[in-house]
Amino acid sequence: MNWMYEPWPWYIGGTLIALIMLLLLLAGKSFGFSSNLRTICSMAGAGKNCDFFCFDWKAQTWNLLFLVGTILGGFIAMNFLSTDLAAVPLAENTITKLNELGFEGAGKEYLPSELFSFESFQSPKTLLLLLIAGLLVGFGSRYAGGCTSGHAISGISNLQLPSLYAVIGFFIGGLIMVHLLFPLIF
């Protein structure tokens, strides 16, 4: 059982994602995580001034429970299923590129401490970057009508053309950010 504590190989990850999708379908639900962001807006009262958020969010309770489970899963994975800092075994090329950008922990930790350690709360620049990242993901996923789970997994599995457009968009955006904007930001 030692493999449990090592980073999991891609085929285990991919298989479990498909299995989760299957079990949700069998339970009469569909796999789509970003819907929760809309639900949270509605719970926070966004429906008062905006018809997009006027829906019966209580019907989404199951997905909110899924969200709470995801948080617990992250906690369990980090604290009981990982060794040390849960370092991610990256490609050598990637580590070199990241070191050049100033990310010292590449290959030694799970997330870059330059962005996600407690010190980030004292850096206005880092806080701004994190906020912008979130705004883009939230806005983009609702505009596109889904995120990685709803489009890349559920949508492509159902051979939906809109989901293919969305996934191509995900990659165009990601490539622009990493190749054109990262050298300017970091």
Added chain:
Amino acid sequence: MKKLIYLLLGIIFGITMFKSGAASWFRIFEMFHFDSFHMFGIIGVAVTLGLIITQIIKRKNIKDWSGNPIIFHPKAKGFYRYMLGGIIFGLGWALGGACPGPMFANIGAGFLPMAVVILGAIGGTWIYGLLKDKLPH
């Protein structure tokens, strides 16, 4: 009690996202540099199995656990909303190194600054709701 199944599935999902590296900022960077097969392997296996599962359910008319037919809700036709929304999403995915699910897995793992990303994601969703009628779809 029946609802606890969703909590359990969420736990498995959170563990899977974290342990497979799909919730690692570094892996997303690596994916967009095409330096490793890892992320493409995860998505490829999930989509291949997902495709098979979806086709079997449709062809055999498999029912869910309550006995109701499993319905797939196809997305509305269109191009701009998917492409433009997708690009905006991709910019954020690469910058924050997390799509919505992994954001929450990382909070659970104790990376508290991810809360700022989540607040942004809720704000971004809210802003979309306000601007929706003014955007090309």
